[in-house]
Amino acid sequence: MIFSFETWQITLFSISVGLASTLLILPFGIGLAWLFARKEWPLKSIVETVVLLPLVMPPVSTGLILLKIFGRRSPLGQWLYERGIEIVFNWKGVLIAMSVMSFPLLVRSVRTSFAEVNPRLEQIAATLGASPLRIFFVITIPLAYKGIVAGALLAFSRALGEFGATILLAGNIPGKTQTLSLAIYNYVQLGKDPEAYTLLGITVALAFLFVWCSEWLLRAERKN
């Protein structure tokens, strides 16, 4: 099928920023999930709740909070602006909106898979003299990797579907911040239904691919 330049541009932009956001949150998500699954610390339940908030809050509310944090009137926004870094109405805004919205999904999924790793294996490794870092990378991560991949896949698809927080923080600028979801909305508003249907087809195909992949991963896990 031959797509227009715009369709390609929107699709590639969405996929690459989505991918970047997933890679960006991956180390933080894994670290935090491990702290949730293996350690007890003060205020843990509060931090867990805050991290999960974007999952249950309306995305527009999350977007509004982000806009207030990164807008030029806020201290942080002002500080960034003076250093030439702009988040609002910029592709970086898309990246941040996607990251914040998909972070809880990643943490939840990875946390569960860490919890399923038998702590005895880690203890045995420790008695054999392995350092905690080595245990983490040689025992814990390899045993939990399917959950991590599934979590990353979920986070990536959530990032691609992101709409509410993105439109508030990054706007809907064709060629700059317009993602698949925003473009579909825009095309429908403009009455350009054929273009909207093309993008709709792309999102259905991508969603199919992701669900199929994660199901396949889970099936592989059950067999083991």
Place this chain on the structure above:
Amino acid sequence: MFQFNRGMHKSLSVGAVFFVLAFTQTTAWAEEILVPAAASLTDVLKEISNGYQAKSKHTVRFNFGPSNGLARQIEEGAPADLFLSADLTQMDNLDKKGRLEPGTRKNLLSNQLVIIVPADSKLAISSPKDLLKGEVKKIALAEPTSVPVGVYSSKYLSDEGLWDQVKPKVVPVQDVRATLASVESGNVEAGFVYKTDAAISKKVKIVYEVPIDKGPKIIYPIAIVKESKRKDAARDFLNYVQSPAAKETFKKYGFVILD
């Protein structure tokens, strides 16, 4: 306690009867009409409908948004009785598709385009040409191919020979009120809105008024929607917005009355 409960029970059922009566009476002779209207009319129409409601048995509900989006919804068959658009194109489209009640369409109002900046802005912008300066990085504009205020603004900039250079700085937003909000927030350096919108905000200042003879002619048409089931009530409100009282309110907000 028992007494109290019984008393409350009684008053509740009396209330329920009244409610049912009130409800059936309402549907019998007072009607509620739905009026999709251009976002720029938000404040003025609210005030006008307050005046109307004080005298009339009918109720008016508004759905404010970008005229193109509203026209699209009407075209798709969304319930609407009276439509107030911010440009002729949207009304023409509905007219061509036969969605308007013949003989009810009228050009009601006019407005003026202005360039606004945040009230605390230190940038020296005093003419459209200043928008080309390097320190003006982002300019908020309603969607320039479809939303009336965006179409007017981009047409004006094209006529001035500035559009090609301004275009890369444009942040397209949903409607005129969204433009106002993004300038207020300081996240863009400037924006194009109607004079009447700039007038309601203390957080922005007007730096340039597009002269009426130089800018595109801004026209707000009104018409009854053909599929309306409450045409009498719609006609009643259509007459009211053309009454001297309503005209005074439109003028107070800075609109120009077209006769």
